[in-house]
Each structure stands twice: as structure tokens, then as C-alpha cells.
Amino acid sequence: MKIVMLGAPGAGKGTQAAKLSLQYAIPQISTGKIFRDHIKNQTTLGKNIEEFINKGLFVPDELTLDVVLNRIRKEDCLNGYILDGFPRNIQQAIALKENQGEMDFVLNISVQDELIIDRMKYRRFCPSCGRNYHMLHLPPKKENICDYCGHELTIRKDDKEETVKRRLLVYHEQTQPLIEYYQKQNLLFTIDGTQKVQDVFDHLLALIGE
Numbered sequence: 001m002k003i004v005m006l007g008a009p010g011a012g013k014g015t016q017a018a019k020l021s022l023q024y025a026i027p028q029i030s031t032g033k034i035f036r037d038h039i040k041n042q043t044t045l046g047k048n049i050e051e052f053i054n055k056g057l058f059v060p061d062e063l064t065l066d067v068v069l070n071r072i073r074k075e076d077c078l079n080g081y082i083l084d085g086f087p088r089n090i091q092q093a094i095a096l097k098e099n100q101g102e103m104d105f106v107l108n109i110s111v112q113d114e115l116i117i118d119r120m121k122y123r124r125f126c127p128s129c130g131r132n133y134h135m136l137h138l139p140p141k142k143e144n145i146c147d148y149c150g151h152e153l154t155i156r157k158d159d160k161e162e163t164v165k166r167r168l169l170v171y172h173e174q175t176q177p178l179i180e181y182y183q184k185q186n187l188l189f190t191i192d193g194t195q196k197v198q199d200v201f202d203h204l205l206a207l208i209g210e
């Protein structure tokens with residue numbers, strides 16, 4: 001099962017992708033997390049992409065494609081995968097199709113911009129395992145500590161309000177056209193992302209089925 005998660009930054013793609021990954025036992029491939037790990041480890045790639053990410057801009061396609069296509073070729077992806085944060089523009093979608101054929105589901109989580117800006121103020125993330133929390137709606141059990149790995153939570157540099165606004169602009173310009181692109185291929189399902197996390201998830205399960 002090959003799934004693409006679409007949606008603006010902060011729409012809840014990562015949260016839902018993590019739940020789907022557990023449900024269907026297929027890996028969640030988050031380009032943002034892969035990039036953040038490279039930055040944390042100060043690899044050559046990490047050093048090259050740090051500025052793009054901190055400014056809220058896209059990492060260049062050739063670097064992104066290289067990372068994603070290599071990841072998808074790994075053995076744990078044989079039964080499928082969930083792409084969380086890729087593709088983010090038409091060129092990436094075309095490259096994905098050329099390389100992997102048609103996807104099974106494109107799940108578009110829809111949330112209006114004003115709500116996203118508000119949500120991001122409360123977002124915390126675990127720099128170790130990459131999980132996201134919302135201080136009001138999805139808080140960790142122990143204050144500021146990741147439920148899964150016990151690491152201290154932090155705020156992503158690119159979650160500053162100014163950077164979030166830039167990321168939303170880039171989303172509307174470059175990623176939103178993918179909605180029509182996948183609609184034309186009859187692969188798109190749009191879900192109201194303003195519902196509670198579990199309600200969005202139940203909706204996704206109903207769409208995908210067993």
C-alpha cells in the first residue's frame with residue numbers, strides 16, 4: 001500500500017502518518033524528519049540544506065529526490081510506505097510516478113491557514129524520535145517529555161510565526177497544485193483536518209479499509 005499524505009505544514013500529516021504506519025505496519029517516510037536528522041548530525045547534506053529549512057524554503061528537488069528514492073528502495077518498503085511531506089511540487093510527483101508507478105491513496109488533510117498559524121504556536125516536537133505534540137490538544141503525558149522515547153521536547157526553528165507564514169505561502173504556490181494533479185488521477189481523498197486527531201484517523205481508516 002503506497003500512500004501520500006498531502007496538506008499544509010501543521011495540518012496533521014505527520015501525526016496521522018505515524019498512526020497509519022502502526023496500523024498497517026508500513027514505514028512512515030518523513031522527508032522533514034530525514035532532513036532534520038541530517039542537520040542534527042551535521043552531515044554534508046545537513047550542512048547544505050540547513051539554511052533552506054530554517055528559512056521555510058524547499059530543499060532543492062535533486063537533493064530531495066535523491067533522499068526519498070533511496071529510502072523507498074529499502075527492504076522495509078516492499079509492502080508499501082506512507083510518504084509524509086513528499087511530493088511537495090509537481091516535478092517531485094512526476095519523478096515519484098516515473099520511479100514507483102501509481103500511488104494507492106493520496107490523503108489530503110485540509111485545514112485553513114488561520115488555524116494552522118494558531119496551531120503552530122502550541123506545537124512541540126521530539127528532536128530524537130520526531131514525534132509531534134500540541135500543548136493543548138495532544139500534550140505529552142509528562143510535561144515537555146516525549147511519551148515514546150523520554151527525550152525533552154523542543155520547538156522547531158521553522159515553527160516561528162514568520163517562518164510558518166512563509167511556509168504557507170510556499171505551500172499554496174507549489175504544493176496546492178498537487179490537489180488537482182491527483183484529483184485528475186482519481187487518487188485524492190480530502191479529509192477535514194480540523195477534527196480531533198482520533199476522528200481524523202477514524203475517517204482515514206474508513207477510506208482506506210482493511
Ligand code: AMP
Pocket residue numbers: 009031032033035052053056057058059060064084085086087088092158167
Ligand atoms: P516538514 O517536517 O514536512 O514540515 O518539512 C520541514 C522542511 O523540510 C520543509 O519546510 C522544507 O524546507 C523541507 N522539506 C521537507 N520535505 C520536502 C520536500 N518534499 N521538498 C522540498 N523540501 C522539503
